[in-house]
Amino acid sequence: MSDSNEQLSQGMLMGKPATPLGTWGKVTISPLPPAPISNLDFYARVEAPSDVLAWMRGNPAAMARIAASLSKRDLKAVIIYEAATRYRDPSTGRSVRLRARGTTPSKAKTALSEKIAQRRSVRSGAGSLTSESRMGQLFDAYLDRLTVAPGKLRPQTIQKKRDSVRATLRPAFEHLTIRELTAPPIDEFIQKIVETGHLSVAKESTIVLREVLRLSNRLGLTVVDPKILVPNAPRPARAGSAEKPVRFLTAEQVDLLRRALHRWHRDRLGRPGPAPDGQPVQILEVMTGGALRPGEAAALLLRNLFIDDENTAHPFLIVDGTIVLRDGSVWRQPETKTGRGRTVALPAAAVHAIRQRLAVIEVPQAAGKREANGPDDLLFGTRAGTPFQSTNLRRSFGYATDLLDDVSVEGFATFDFTPHMARRSAATAVFHHPDGSAASTSAMLGHSGEAQLPAYVAKLGLPAPDFSVIAALDGLLPILDESTL
Numbered sequence: 001m002s003d004s005n006e007q008l009s010q011g012m013l014m015g016k017p018a019t020p021l022g023t024w025g026k027v028t029i030s031p032l033p034p035a036p037i038s039n040l041d042f043y044a045r046v047e048a049p050s051d052v053l054a055w056m057r058g059n060p061a062a063m064a065r066i067a068a069s070l071s072k073r074d075l076k077a078v079i080i081y082e083a084a085t086r087y088r089d090p091s092t093g094r095s096v097r098l099r100a101r102g103t104t105p106s107k108a109k110t111a112l113s114e115k116i117a118q119r120r121s122v123r124s125g126a127g128s129l130t131s132e133s134r135m136g137q138l139f140d141a142y143l144d145r146l147t148v149a150p151g152k153l154r155p156q157t158i159q160k161k162r163d164s165v166r167a168t169l170r171p172a173f174e175h176l177t178i179r180e181l182t183a184p185p186i187d188e189f190i191q192k193i194v195e196t197g198h199l200s201v202a203k204e205s206t207i208v209l210r211e212v213l214r215l216s217n218r219l220g221l222t223v224v225d226p227k228i229l230v231p232n233a234p235r236p237a238r239a240g241s242a243e244k245p246v247r248f249l250t251a252e253q254v255d256l257l258r259r260a261l262h263r264w265h266r267d268r269l270g271r272p273g274p275a276p277d278g279q280p281v282q283i284l285e286v287m288t289g290g291a292l293r294p295g296e297a298a299a300l301l302l303r304n305l306f307i308d309d310e311n312t313a314h315p316f317l318i319v320d321g322t323i324v325l326r327d328g329s330v331w332r333q334p335e336t337k338t339g340r341g342r343t344v345a346l347p348a349a350a351v352h353a354i355r356q357r358l359a360v361i362e363v364p365q366a367a368g369k370r371e372a373n374g375p376d377d378l379l380f381g382t383r384a385g386t387p388f389q390s391t392n393l394r395r396s397f398g399y400a401t402d403l404l405d406d407v408s409v410e411g412f413a414t415f416d417f418t419p420h421m422a423r424r425s426a427a428t429a430v431f432h433h434p435d436g437s438a439a440s441t442s443a444m445l446g447h448s449g450e451a452q453l454p455a456y457v458a459k460l461g462l463p464a465p466d467f468s469v470i471a472a473l474d475g476l477l478p479i480l481d482e483s484t485l
Helices: 003-014 050-058 060-068 105-124 135-144 155-173 183-195 199-218 251-268 279-290 294-298 348-366 390-402 420-432 438-445 467-476
Strands: 028-031 081-088 095-102 316-319 322-326 329-333 342-345
Touching (some): 028 105, 135 199, 251 279, 279 294, 279 348, 342 438
Antiparallel strands (some): 316 342
């Protein structure tokens, strides 16, 4: 058999390739046979005053002679066009015949396009979206589906995703069609962000972009693997690694910072503006004494404090909330970052700071300037009773550390101090204390296990081996008696 005959036979065996799902074949447009003249309602299509129409209906013989002298074109016989194609339904895989009609070929084709679009939207739930729609429309559909539901996303998480779409993804991709979003533009986009050093922005962008592509798959607009199409963003150095060691304060450095805050407080006395109330140093002492996150310290309620209870052997507090920023406003979230509350024992200095704060709160109340404090009132907050923002705490600590510019302590750069260092300092001190342990440190931090300790404890080292397993292993693997070999 010749090569040409072999190719012909292979082509016959393969057959015509199937139309891709959700697409259609060639559109044919043809005129329909016009209706017979006798069937046309002549009078219904005549525009004339009612008295003229009445005369015309009353003189059928005269009108018959007039009609006989007119052509079909003069009677404006309506010609209907039909557009037809075969559409492959994505939900069943079957090809169905779709038809639509119009008074002109273009109107018939437009009606058919609308019929196809309506069928695709009903089947896929994509509304007016198609693979030729702009990415900006797909981003809008994604944002519309971000809802707050129990067990799903918190409001601040939703806001973070919205910000990522608004500030990063939409400017980069909104003018591309959904079909045009391929690996090359995505790779270039991620690489540009990485080159600026904003690795956290790159990571959040990859997460949201993969979610957008999953939505596109569910709507039947694309068939792609988001994990393959969107590359993994480079991870920033893990806290506690050689590239990013744990930054903490020693007891001497904590003392320097506390004294600087007190000095800053005294310097503000007598100056114009609201009188300082000493909250920054008190918050620092409570954060360090309880290994609290800044938001957890700012979210403490009066009912969380157990420092003067006669039935309590040692003072402690309950951590059951944090401060979040939602829609530009500061809110107290009634659960911590991890969703688990915890109890924390307090050292004497932290208890003293809390009592100082309570004394300040009770002064206006004793003078009759405001109502008595309730158990759900904040321990720390603004004069209006609203929670502190973390930015306010950083600003206050920044003013104090500016006073330490002339102090040089090895391993401690004052201008780099952040409130989270107080939590890591407490974890490091507890772990390295003779009475401390990995279990007690993890419990104080509110962690479910010890796996996260390297990010919080400086100079953690390797854990000591568990010698309790030796007995079981000796039973499994005893020393062989060489005489029996």
